Amino acid sequence: MNFPIYVIGHVNPDTDSIASAIGYAWLIKERDGLNVIPARSGAINPQTLWILRYLDIEPPHLLNDASPKFESVARRFDTTTPDKPLREAWAIASRTGGIAPVINPDGTPFGLVTGQSLFKLMSEYVGPNLEASDLKVNEILKLPSREASNKNVQKFKASTRIKDLLKKVLREEEDAFWVVDDEGKYLGIVRQRDILNPPRIKLILVDHNESQQAIASFEEAELLEILDHHKLGNPPTNRPIRFTVEPVGSTSTLVSEQISYAGLSAPPPIAALLMAGIISDTLNLISPTTTKRDSEAIKRLERWAFSGGSKLSGETADSLAEKVLSAGTGLSARRPKEIVTGDLKQYISGDIKFAVSQAEVSSLYELDEHIIKLKKALSDLRESKGFDFTVLMVTDVVKGSSRLLIDNQPAILEDLPFEPYPDGTFLAEGMVSRKKQLIPVIMSLLEV
Structure with a gap:
């Protein structure tokens, strides 16, 4: 493949x-x-x-x-339909190692013809008396494929992670399973041995x-x-x-x-x-x-x-x-959660874990009407991800400066060299780069 x-x-x-x-x-x-x-x-x-x-x-x-998904191990075998003669399924199974997928006209799985299902059908028709068995086998192969189909076969979506269902698959008595798309239509067959070492x-x-x-x-x-x-x-x-x-x-x-x-x-x-x-x-x-x-x-x-x-x-x-x-600028077109998570980077300094998000605007005055909601979004982000503190850096791409919102600001960051505003934000004149300008300042204070 x-x-x-x-x-x-x-x-x-x-x-x-x-x-x-x-x-x-x-x-x-x-x-x-x-x-x-x-x-x-x-x-x-x-x-x-x-x-x-x-x-x-x-x-x-x-x-x-x-993580590898079922689509990565599915084998696309030739198929037949329930009404086609069993001889056709037999021919497919001889090429696939003993499996013939039987598919409905709408593309959904009907059943699998396997060596086990064929043996079961032949046992019913031939019985214990083997006389004239060749004739009976020939007649059996004229039967519709539905007669020898095992319809009790598990189906797995192609997009499902293998590791999520690995234990379930290995507990099954059957060896072969369907792989289907989101609409339940046939994509391929997977065997137990295929999922033990899937391609990465x-x-x-x-x-x-x-x-x-x-x-x-x-x-x-x-x-x-x-x-x-x-x-x-x-x-x-x-x-x-x-x-x-x-x-x-x-x-x-x-x-x-x-x-x-x-x-x-x-x-x-x-x-x-x-x-x-x-x-x-x-x-x-x-x-x-x-x-x-x-x-x-x-x-x-x-x-x-x-x-x-x-x-x-x-x-x-x-x-x-x-x-x-x-x-790329503007705060009004996005929800506060999207703003604080859209361009987010995580950092660690010693035992302190924090995150800094960045958003771009054409004027820092745009921030004023969104401060309360953005502070709430920063707080929710901190609590949900287990950060010690979170920062939003709002950057004016026209004038080349930023304002900072900090949630749960540690005492050590009181020495930040930025002008504090009455609304709790900080003005960082000439600062546009999170990586080159802001993070070194924060790290230097945390590592003291």
Whole structure:
């Protein structure tokens, strides 16, 4: 079976996470000819959704869990119908190791013809007297397949995790089971032995390398590669992998470089998407995380995206940036829970576990009418996830400053070097980067 490789970003994906997954999957297909699928682990935020629609790009495949599912072990055997002669089922069973699926006209399972069910039927017809048994066997094979079908066979949905039903399957006396889709239609057959060592999902991680930010059940997958621009926190692997972590402002920058190294140029929509990933992560190259390589990547992607003949011709990096950043701003269009969980990163310092979320606005004044509800959402997040404290960083992408909301603020953070407001928020002038500016300040206080 040619199982796909999934290129996937972190949970609660941002634009760079989605863009780098799509861009890197495209590169691997073009360069290596592999079966690669871009994926995501979570909902697409408003900014990214707007970009995908603007560029007419399909959203990545939703993959919420890396644990092997029944679809990965299902075998698609030839089938027959209940009214077809048993001889046809016999022929199928001879090719499949003793199993012939009998399917209703609507595609749902009717029953399985197996060696055991055939023996039972023949015993009834032939009986203890073996004289003229050849004639009787020939007559039996003319009977409809329904006569020898075992209809008491368990059905498992293709999307169900194997580990959730493993004990149940191993307790069954039968050896073969149906695998069906969400509508109950036949997809394949699975045997007990198939589920004991199912193939692991193959993953390439982009825009993250820490297991706590990875897809659920990540430890059950086969990790092939990591491409990232964040601090190290990578999980152990049982064999060497390709591991690329570079100090740039965006993983999309690294993808664009890899495309160039391969001697390729991305098609205009992919190039524009990667440009949007860089623009979003670096706030159009003004974030402290921005490097010379990010600026060079923007110029490279401009040539690919806006070349003559492209439907994007006439655009510029700046005009695209204006659209991208405005598409991602605003608090009114989202529920408070979505705002505090949409772009969330978890951190640990000693025994202290905390989370920092970030939301973008076009004016910090927009925060005022939402403070009470956002504080409640931060508190709910802290209690539900067991954090010691939670922070929301609301960033003005136009003026390049932020305001902070902190729930359950520890006493040690009273020394934060930011201007306190009467409403309990803090003004962080010139701060736009959670990674480069805010987290180092918080960590320096916690580690004293």
